[in-house]
Amino acid sequence: xxxxxxxxxxxxxxxxxxxxLAPRLRARDVERRRAWSSARAAIDAAxxxxxxxxxxVEEAERLLTRAETVAADRGGADAxxxxxxxxxxxxxxWREAAGG
Numbered sequence: 001x002x003x004x005x006x007x008x009x010x011x012x013x014x015x016x017x018x019x020x021l022a023p024r025l026r027a028r029d030v031e032r033r034r035a036w037s038s039a040r041a042a043i044d045a046a047x048x049x050x051x052x053x054x055x056x057v058e059e060a061e062r063l064l065t066r067a068e069t070v071a072a073d074r075g076g077a078d079a080x081x082x083x084x085x086x087x088x089x090x091x092x093x094w095r096e097a098a099g100g
Contacts, residue, residue, distance in 0.1 A: 035080035036071075042087035043067050049094035057097045063090035 046064050053060075067086035070079050 032077045032080070035077040035084070036074075039067070039071060039080040039084040039087065042084045042091065043071060046087040046091040046094065049091045049098070053094040053098045055097050057090075057093050060090040060093035060097070063087070063093070 043064070046060070046067070050060065050064065063086045067083040067090065070083040070086070073079065
């Protein structure tokens with residue numbers, strides 16, 4: 001009879017742990033997806049600025065290539081933030097080179 005109580009206690013603890021952990025895991029996944037969405041938007045904007053720029057900017061090319069490489073590796077939210085920062089900097093360099 002005592003094994004039923006022990007097994008019930010284990011199931012109860014496991015259910016409590018799962019119910020506490022599930023929202024955290026979901027929030028982390030949502031944050032990661034949001035970060036990658038922003039990073040992809042920044043990469044796309046930098047690509048448009050590159051195509052519209054009348055001059056070639058080596059530093060911006062290097063930054064965009066690095067951002068695209070990081071995006072291809074599909075890391076976590078920190079990697080997405082890094083890719084977004086590189087893409088935004090590249091976009092800014094191309095806009096400055098184009099005079100705008």
